[in-house]
Amino acid sequence: MASSAGVAARLDLVLSAEELERVRAFGHGVVRDEFITGRVLLRLALGRILGLSPALVPLGIDPLGRPVVRGPWADWSFSVSHAAGLVAVAITRGLEVGLDVEAEERGVDDWKSMAGQVLGDDEVGEIDALPMGGQAAAFLRFWVAKEAVLKALGIGISGRPRELRLSGLLGAGESPRIVRLPGAKPAGGWELVPMQPVPGWIGFVACGPGGARAAA
DSSP, X not given: OEESTTOOSOGGGTSXXXXXXXXXXXXXXXXXXXXXXXXXXXXXXXXXXXXXXXXXXXXXXXXXXXXXXXXXXXXXXXXXEEETTEEEEEEXXXXXEEEEEEEGGGOOTTTHHHHXXXXXXXXXXXXXXXXXXXXXXXXXXXXXXXXXHHHHTTSOTTSOXXXXXXXXXXXXXXXXXXXXXXXXXXXXXXXXXXXXXXXXXXXXXXXXXXXXXXXX
């Protein structure tokens, strides 16, 4: 994890020519800084793991436009999440991985206007049963957790989130669990782990069997 402020100037030692071109296209601003920080973190971490210079880590794009590791290291997966200046990276081998982070203060007060796009009826009921003061934060937990799973599947939050069913997100002493994947697919072999990257932020990491993206 890192703040996007104060990114190192010698990007040519870390980023590929294509990534440097993307940086130039972004111009200036938060989106540019978050992209740079995410790619630098990713390349530094993968380079250390794989024993490669960060600039030589073979990143590519799969047929669906998703970033992947190429070559003999193709069994490594990664996920990058950034929001409001915080950037985090998760890396796995032999497993699909999805990571999402968000600031707790982003709690959506008018969460019911978005619930129909994201939550199943039983999940809406879980949140409705909470005191009003805790409902926005509960919705945010569902949102972040679902995005992590859907990123691991390679489809993102637009990939039928209502069909993805989760449990154990709100009860004290319960462990988050993936009950069912989109398309009514069983969730055997999947794990969902909560995290707090820094105080005031929440996050979830989802891991599933290798090849799950291809099957999504």
